Amino acid sequence: MKNLVIVGSGMSAMKVVDEVLNINPMMYQIIIIGEEKVLPYNRIMLSLVLAGEKKFEDIKTHNESYFSQNNIIFKPGCLVSSIDRFNKNILLTNEKESYSIKYDRLVICTGSRPVILPLPGKMLDGVVSFRDIYDVEYMQSKVNQVKKVVVIGTGLLGLEAANGLNELGFDVTVIGNMDSIMNMQLDASSGDLLQKVLEQKNIKFKLGMIINKIIGFNKVKALEFKGGLVMDADMVIMSVGIIPEDSLAKAAGLQIDRGIIVGDTMMTSDPAIYSVGECIKHRGISYGLVAPLFEQARVCAEQICEVSHHIYTGSNISTKLKISGVDVFSAGEFDNPKDEIMCSKDNAFNTRKRLSIRDNKLVGAVLFGDSTDGLFYFNLIKKETDISGIRKTLLFGNTNEGTKGVEKMANDEQVCGCMGVDKGDIVSAVAGGCNTFEALQGETGCSTGCGGCTSVAKQVFSSVSGTKILSKNTLCDCTKHSTEEVRQYIRILNKVVSVDNVRDALDFDNTCEICGAAINYYLSSQFNETYVHNDDERPHNEKMHANKQRDGTYSVVPQMQGGLTTPKELKALAEIAIKYEVPTVKVTGGQRIDLLGIPKENLNDIWNEVTGAGMEAGYAYAKATRTCKSCVGKDHCMMGTQDSMGLAIKMEDAVWSHFMPHKFKMGVSGCPRNCAEVTIKDFGVICTEKGYEIHVAGACGIRTKTCLRDRFFETEEEVIEYLKAFVQLYRIEANYLERVMHFEERVGLDYIQSKLDTSSMIKYYANLLPKTIKNPWGITTHRG
Secondary structure: OEEEEEEOOOHHHHHHHHHHHHHOOOOEEEEEEEOOOOOOEOHHHHHHHHHOOOOHHHHEOOOHHHHHHOOOEEEEOOEEEEEEOOOOEEEEEOOOOEEEEEOOEEEEOOOEEEOOOOOOOOOOEOEEEOOOHHHHHHHHHOOOOOOEEEEEOOOHHHHHHHHHHHHOOOEEEEEEOOOOOOOOOOOHHHHHHHHHHHHOOOOEEEEOOOEEEEEEEOEEEEEEEOOOOEEEOOEEEEOOOEEEOOHHHHHOOOOEOOOEEEOOOOEOOOOOEEEOOOOEEEOOEOOOOHHHHHHHHHHHHHHHOOOOOOOOOOOOOEEEEEEOOEEEEEEEOOOOOOOEEEEEEEOOOOEEEEEEEEOOEEEEEEEEOOOOOHHHHHHHHHOOOEOHHHHHHHHHOOOOOOOOOHHHOOOOOEEEOOOOEEHHHHHHHHHOOOOOHHHHHHHHOOOOOOOOOHHHHHHHHHHHHOOOOOOOOEOOOOOOOEHHHHHHHHHOOOOOOOHHHHHHHOOOOOOOHHHHHHHHHHHHHHHHHHOOOOHHHOOHHHHHOOEEOOOOOEEEOEOOHHHOOOHHHHHHHHHHHHHOOOOEEEEOOOOOEEEEEEOHHHHHHHHHHHHHOOOOEOOOOOOEEEEEEEOOOOOOOOOOOOOHHHHHHHHHHHHOOEEOOOOEEEEEEOOOOOOOOHHHOOEEEEEEOOEEEEEEOOEOOOOOEOOEEEEEEOOHHHHHHHHHHHHHHHHHHOOOOOOHHHHHHHHOHHHHHHHOOOHHHHHHHHHHOOOOOOOOOHHHHOEO
């Protein structure tokens, strides 16, 4: 039997072995030489081990039984010191001896080595890279010995190291010489959003800084920057890039150029030697992501087994990852100033999309906060699709319903970049008996790396298997409990408790604005007026009773029911604007007057004058019922069929001043011409000669959705009663920050209609809605 020798035991090396065994397990005696003394493991998941979320045992990819069952010789802790190409031998050394092994085919998978900046002090104790399990063990060993840690490098590995060290309790500062983080994958604005998320976890940043030297005697004490600034540090993590490890190949006389040169068959300049992974250069490019490496491994294995089906022509690169619980996706180019840019942002969900277009083709995509459409955009980039016909909806992503069009994916389209899993792998795994998503993960490794592909992977699995996956998303990073579990705990309580009581009872690891605001809402919706809201747990705008603007000033929006006002109110607002030198006064899309550009110190005085004039807050800053937009109706318009202004005021009165899962917008149009645009509201009414059509679950924003027609009523009284019931059902069953549109998509209109299918059920839910109150400070006394 011929000898196949693999130099290296990393992920690319083991993928070659896996593929060879799949093609012809009896063709070679496989010998694997591993420099590390441990079993092969998933290097991508080292950050989870560092953070304590996983143990090293959890990230091993191949166990001892794998080697014994496949008759593989595995030699850990050994170094290949030289290659004798003429005699086809390699010289091995370990702690005890040196000896040679003959090969018929040799695959070099030596990977890369971390860049160590040539700074004075780089050899001090406490300076370490973040590359292997030994680095992780070193950092973990310092938990009780050092406090202040500096991470040099703002790329993916640096941020993963910073996040893991922060989870261990270190005081972490990230240093970068650029002005934004992850600048190779993210544009500056997306990088800023990610930085803010990490800063909320107490990770600090110093950007645009140049380090002169590392200060210390024997061990690290501080860093000195250009300009003379000195910063204390007990440990320094360098994560500033990698260099292909090609020294073994260079010594053997193989062709190299900052990497081992290989052709499309992964063959080196020696026909008996192949190479795969971060150590190679193919068509002038070296790849550091797993998916290209796995593509290379498949081609290499086919060549070695003499069953060539594919060649490697290069890889389209996309990066999909999850950092500190935030989905991030990047593909293609994003920094060409000549490209046309499409951009959208949703502050409520902290999501952002930035698309780069050139010659009517998508050439780059950066997604922050929601990477669901990443695969859709990546395929447009990869296939160089003309997007002329979908320009109007391009920002909305894949507008196909159901499984987001995954059933149309080709089998060779990639799903999981970390583990190199494509749709065909999932199809094969399901056909082979994987009947749960967890089984699929165990079989293929899909969604076990960064986790960024989980959403698409679940869609593909559901499409292929016909199995619906019920997801369990944690409320926030502070807890392992899902939103429903937290809410169910609150529902079964028979006494009013505080936000902190809930956190303590459910063993929250930390506190944050996300869980604070959510629990605050769930308690309020459960106990209504008996629960006293915790102002400290509100979002910033709700604490200030005003919307913070880009320049740091605030916006004040008084209520104007149905868009109606009086000369007295207009005069009062004009006098206030003049007195406090309000720079901008605008009529809003919700038919109210907005006073913009108000300094923080003037807010209380302005609100006092607004309420003194008989007006109150319009709750433009709150997760609450907003104004009800209306047209002038039959009293003024020749087309009007009903009193739309009067009904709008009654609707506002019916559900005003209530805390809601999210903002709740309403509208009334006096005829089917729909001048008030009610079919893109959370709750809309279209008046007809015979009565009132109810439309629900619409939205206008990054994603526009037309309302669904719900039902028809003949009287205003029926409309008001149904509105109150609908609002209360939404309040007690929707998740915090879940718009009506998303609530309906989660539970279905049929479910909503079934809960409110009779007049008695409508009355029941309507009566559960707490009484509306009038209060100028609105949010501080919202009804629960």
